[in-house]
Amino acid sequence: MAEVTLSKVVKKYDEVEAVRGIDLNIADREFVVLVGPSGCGKSTTLRMIAGLEDITGGEIMIGGDLVNDVPPKDRDIAMVFQNYALYPHMTVSENMSFGLRLKHFPKAEIKKRVDEAARILDITDLLDRKPKQLSGGQRQRVAMGRAIVRDPKVFLFDEPLSNLDAKLRVQMRTEIKKVHQKVRTTTVYVTHDQVEAMTLADRVVVMNHGTIEQVGEPNDLYHSPATRFVAGFIGSPAMNFIACGLEKSAGALKLRVPPDLVFDVPADRTKRYEPYAGKKGLLLGLRPEHLTDTRVAAEPGQQKLDVTLNVIEPMGMETIVFFTLGGVEICGRVGSKAGARSGERMSLLAHLGHMHLIDGDSGKVV
Numbered sequence: 028m029a030e031v032t033l034s035k036v037v038k039k040y041d042e043v044e045a046v047r048g049i050d051l052n053i054a055d056r057e058f059v060v061l062v063g064p065s066g067c068g069k070s071t072t073l074r075m076i077a078g079l080e081d082i083t084g085g086e087i088m089i090g091g092d093l094v095n096d097v098p099p100k101d102r103d104i105a106m107v108f109q110n111y112a113l114y115p116h117m118t119v120s121e122n123m124s125f126g127l128r129l130k131h132f133p134k135a136e137i138k139k140r141v142d143e144a145a146r147i148l149d150i151t152d153l154l155d156r157k158p159k160q161l162s163g164g165q166r167q168r169v170a171m172g173r174a175i176v177r178d179p180k181v182f183l184f185d186e187p188l189s190n191l192d193a194k195l196r197v198q199m200r201t202e203i204k205k206v207h208q209k210v211r212t213t214t215v216y217v218t219h220d221q222v223e224a225m226t227l228a229d230r231v232v233v234m235n236h237g238t239i240e241q242v243g244e245p246n247d248l249y250h251s252p253a254t255r256f257v258a259g260f261i262g263s264p265a266m267n268f269i270a271c272g273l274e275k276s277a278g279a280l281k282l283r284v285p286p287d288l289v290f291d292v293p294a295d296r297t298k299r300y301e302p303y304a305g306k307k308g309l310l311l312g313l314r315p316e317h318l319t320d321t322r323v324a325a326e327p328g329q330q331k332l333d334v335t336l337n338v339i340e341p342m343g344m345e346t347i348v349f350f351t352l353g354g355v356e357i358c359g360r361v362g363s364k365a366g367a368r369s370g371e372r373m374s375l376l377a378h379l380g381h382m383h384l385i386d387g388d389s390g391k392v393v
């Protein structure tokens with residue numbers, strides 16, 4: 028077990044600066060997920076922790092030791108990749124024990140560790156099978172088993188579930204979480220899927236263009252995104268962004284969405300938002316779940332809004348509705364029995380108590 032610390036870590040490939048001086052502290056036993064769009068530097072960061080990539084600048088510490096110049100095999104880490112190539116001619120048990128056998132572990136110790144990992148992963152019945160006799164999810168479990176038997180200081184996962192179909196991916200996600208609750212090994216997990224990140228992580232690290240946008244517990248990122256990027260990346264369907272203005276009139280602060288919508292700014296926000304009155308380039312950020320039908324319980328900051336629905340998408344438990352506001356297509360979520368119909372008018376509630384105000388110049392949430 029170990030903590031992992033990255034200080035000012037930089038990775039350059041010739042011209043490309045893939046990772047631009049990131050700082051990150053991962054606590055012992057913590058499950059941290061790096062998430063972000065393709066090319067943002069997630070795998071590069073993970074590979075630098077593993078020692079598979081040299082670092083151009085900065086320091087990486089594992090368990091208090093500087094590992095910048097320590098080769099991968101001496102870092103005491105175990106990695107699970109998207110392509111978890113198992114040896115086809117070996118049984119599950121042999122695949123799992125391969126690394127330990129190479130290191131000449133005693134036979135009894137190997138058996139103990141394989142049996143224990145198989146028990147944790149619920150693959151005891153599969154130990155004598157060959158990989159081709161396994162399903163995708165079972166193979167994925169064997170790949171994890173191979174990592175667990177090594178009892179490393181740190182687990183590194185790079186999109187380990189992306190080869191699986193959607194249903195299996197959700198199942199394996201839960202499995203990985205259960206396994207971590209049992210073995211508690213410090214884990215760094217890479218995915219581009221924000222739902223996977225939210226559901227698995229103790230803390231999520233949102234990356235963008237080789238930098239860290241925000242680090243936080245899943246619910247903190249959802250409720251208090253620091254930037255427009257994080258606000259738009261976390262949550263599905265994604266947050267709506269609507270150009271808006273703030274006006275002070277007769278001592279009250281009003282939110283104006285062109286051409287003709289005017290809302291009261293919720294009382295608890297006025298102080299924070301006041302300095303932005305009259306400023307150009309402001310965005311109102313409102314999640315689809317905060318644009319609902321009118322039958323929900325009263326809460327401060329709710330304001331009525333009549334819209335014409337462009338399209339609706341019934342999901343069973345709810346209906347996703349699309350309409351135009353301030354010149355952009357906006358997404359809301361209403362009850363499946365709220366009577367939403369394409370092309371028809373509908374009364375919605377905007378829950379401005381959950382709004383975010385974004386300063387377009389800095390991209391920061393105010």
Ligand SMILES: Nc1ncnc2c1ncn2[C@@H]1O[C@H](COP(=O)(O)OP(=O)(O)OP(=O)(O)O)[C@@H](O)[C@H]1O
Nearest residue numbers: 040043045063064065066067068069070071072219
């Ligand atoms: N060997 C390399 N040589 C040059 N550039 C590279 C190399 N490996 C990665 N890059 C670049 O570094 C950046 C970060 O790549 P990285 O693989 O870390 O992205 P990622 O976040 O893992 O993306 P994905 O979600 O697509 O896997 C990208 O712009 C990529 O093109």
Ligand SMILES: [Mg+2]
Nearest residue numbers: 069070071185
């Ligand atoms: Mg990658």
